[in-house]
Amino acid sequence: MKLNVVVLFGGQSSEHEISCLSAKTIMEAMDSKKYNLYPVYVAKDGQWSLYNGDVSKLDMDRIPNRTMPAAALLPGAADGKLIIFREQEVIRLNVDVVIPVFHGLMGEDGTIQGLLEIAGIPYVGCGVLASAVAMDKLTAKRLVEPLGIRQARWLEFTASQLLAGTGGAVEQVEKTFSYPVFIKPSRAGSSVGVSKAGDSIELSRGLMEAAQHDRKVMVEEAIVGREVECAVLGNENPKASGIGEILPAADFYDYNAKYHNADSKTVLHPDFPEETVARIQDCAVRIFRAIDGAGLARVDFFVEDGTNEVVFNEINTFPGFTSISMYPMLWQAEGMPISELVDELIRLSLSR
Template identity: 40%
Template sequence: MATKRKIGVIYGGKSSEHEVSIHTALSVINAVDKARYDVLPIYVDVTGGWIQGAWVEKEITHVNELRFSLDKQQAPDIFALKQTVDVIFPVIHGPNGEDGTLQGFLELIDIPYVGSGVLGSAVGMDKVMMKEVFGNAGLPQGRYKSYLRSELETRMAEICDAVEAELGLPCFVKPANMGSSVGISKAKDRTGLEEALRFAARFDRKVIVEEFISGRELEIGVLGNDEPDTSVAGEIVSSNEFYDYEAKYKSDGTRLDIPANVPASVVERMKELAVRAFRALDCSGLSRVDFFWDEKNDALYINEINTLPGFTPFSMYPMLWNEAGVAYAELIDRLIALGIERYEEKKANALVAEQFND
């Protein structure tokens, strides 16, 4: 009988997406193939404390039961994880989880992990840097401007004037580094713009303002490393004016159409642009790429890439792949294999010391 791999699932974290991460962890832990893997849940609480737990039984379904089923007296030796598990499946959403910080730590302790590395994670999380890279790669996207919180505090009127003149109203205002649609507002007038800028600045020191693009919201999944595949396309039909946090997690009216009812030519363009975006950021493992499609003018714009998309069975990314014929448990299995593949590929790099020993 083949030896089972031990998978460490790191979840929770110090961000506003803490509860979202717990839901994701529960889904992954319950779905992973127990004949092939043993699972070690590793919880990061809202203060940054690490707690190691025993196996969580399949019948446990409530978020709090996953959190408190852990042995709170058992803090893991996080620097010895390489001796404890074979690969890490990180599912901490938002800052300090999908922004390259956790990935950098896992690189330092030399352990394979699922998903993009430090560069792809960091650039994918920072919407301003992401758009800079997209622009350099020639990907079609809307106009945008970015500002620091300190700038908003000293020259709000000047900034609002520039936004109105260059982007127009309405527009979208977002924290540069935040996920799950946290801190996003649609500004329709000058007062709303000022309020939106201040609101976004509560979540990050840098905010981004994007021009309003009237179009349908389409998404596609990417899976792989150097030669990635793409899923079917999906469409978000939001019950709210736009797909904000409320619509994403609390509204029953938001609809996910999978596959999206769009022409095949649009899907083919999405696939090509999604792979280009994935490669531009040097992503690996998984990503979800979001688009706006201006149906009237048949214009497709890339909105953003998410290097750690929602990952419950009812999240868009796994649902897109399920429609493409890759079931949830198989998707987890493939992601683990891709994480190990990328780790082994990095091992092919020559060590600096070897240059001086030859």
């Protein structure tokens, strides 16, 4: 029997558009002989609708203007947990699996995972704890610290502290680090709100920008090195892919460099010593287990110039699935096309 699969996409985060592109890739890879697909679009205002357009043409600029039926997931319903409100008719459907294709807050951070746990519906990806921990960069750093894996040193500030004046924060940063430094909202994805500062003016400006995106802000020392990513797949016995290298067109891999600059490049099978690759893979799996990961994650590192030391950057529990995203490309390079990858993610969700 075919599985009823709900794909949730869109959402209320700053990564709304990227979520739509990721969902398009995933839904196009799903075999209609195996799955009954129900795409549920979450608008920026939080409204849920059953997307009734052509999945192959899904694009944020082309979300149909015509009215889409309202939709909802109903926890505890015995006679169908996906509710579709079509004109005067209410349709109830049983759901076998949900794929929550959200990036960032209100989706990748444990919130939608909590709803699905209450509803008792299997879902692709990490659970509530891992999703929340990985979304919060400061919490993830504290969890990884006991593993003995090197990280960039950091300082933490609150948005309320910064909005009252950045002078004290700038002074503290300058006493601790040399320029340049990176400023990051603790809970923003796709490098939204992230900036690089080379002096006190840029630092003050970056702190204020980051404070607009989250109530916690992190300032990190700059690591000079190559940016690499490793894909992890599995539940209790996860496995790591080979590694990919990021060659950003900009000064660093910010939102525009990732999604709007064609000169940014991703390289599969970059030239690294075997022991460096093995170290990255080992660290990726250990970090995945440390946060209680499940299903999938992409773990990002630096390989420091001069020392070749592996430095943990961050972990993403629902990485991008766009045409330029590293996670599916890394598994493609391992001989697993995206259709098989989606099948495996669904199998892992049912197993879990």
